Amino acid sequence: MILYDMEKAPNARRVRWFLAEKGITVETRQIDLPSGENLKPEYLAINPRGLIPTLVLDDGTVIDESVSICRYFEEVQPEPNLLGFDAKEKALIDCWQRRAELDGLYAVALAFRNSTPVFANRAVPGVLEPTEQLQAMVERGVMLTRRFFDMLDTRLGESEYVGSDRFTIADITAFITLNFARWIKLSPGEQHTNIARWFEAVAARPASKA
Ligand SMILES: N[C@@H](CCC(=O)N[C@@H](CS)C(=O)NCC(=O)O)C(=O)O
Incomplete structure (x- = not known):
């Protein structure tokens, strides 16, 4: 089994963190996105979408x-339960x-991909x-990210x-979205006290460093 991965990529990090919570180790291969290794024929032969992460059983x-990928591992090893x-x-x-994924992570990605010089002409x-x-x-992504901060803070006020x-x-997913948002220089504000309380608790988990 091989997990195609990239250390900094937010989606790949979600999977690594999930595996670390469960104490599962998988052989990984690093794919360099900025240089376009994911768009080379060798990688497209594995995943024609050219995306990571990819798990090959x-x-x-x-x-x-x-x-x-996370669902697969939850079935294979149910404990600790992370899906309900x-x-x-x-x-x-x-x-x-x-x-968190659709309203948060993809909003940040929209702004990031449309503004980061290394992805000029690779906005998608x-x-x-x-x-x-x-x-x-970029403007739409920033607007949606700010909206996500408000929604997340309200949620964390009740849960x-x-x-x-x-x-x-x-x-x-929510924590990785907040970290990713820093790449576009956006962070929750002082008014988002519920996010601050939750962020500290989640950051203290050893698996968050995966
Ligand atoms: N919905 C996919 C999204 C995967 C995705 O967009 N991955 C990014 C890295 S975070 C990627 O592979 N980008 C390819 C590129 O930059 O060309 C998932 O959750 O796995």
Whole structure:
């Protein structure tokens, strides 16, 4: 089994953190995104989408979505549970994981990819054709990221953790989104006191360094 990975990439980090929480070790291969190694024929033969992370099982099966990779390992090794125990908890964790990903992580990615010089003409991840950076998308990404901070703070005012009353995959995605937002020089404000309380607790987890 091989996990195609890149140390700094937010989506790859989500999977590494998930595995570290479970104490699972997987052989990894580093793919260098800034130099475009993910768009070279060798990597496209493994994952034609040109994205990481990608998990290749021993039987050759390819799983190339971060949360799907996490789901695979949750089934293989259920403890510690990170995706929910019963119908209601599973649904809420999934709901907040998706909010963090769709409303948070992708908003930051929109601003980051459309403004970072190394990705000029590569504004859409994994796409071979040149995709120019658009200033309007930076502005939209910044606006949506700020909105995400407000939504997350409200949520953490009513729940100790993002998806449940305990640490789950929703916290991993939300925390990584906040770290990623620093790359576009955005952070929650002083008014986001619930985020500050939660961030400190989550940052103290050893697996957060994975
Ligand atoms: N929905 C995918 C997104 C994967 C993704 O966009 N990965 C980025 C790295 S964080 C990537 O591979 N970028 C390729 C590129 O920069 O061309 C997932 O969750 O795995």
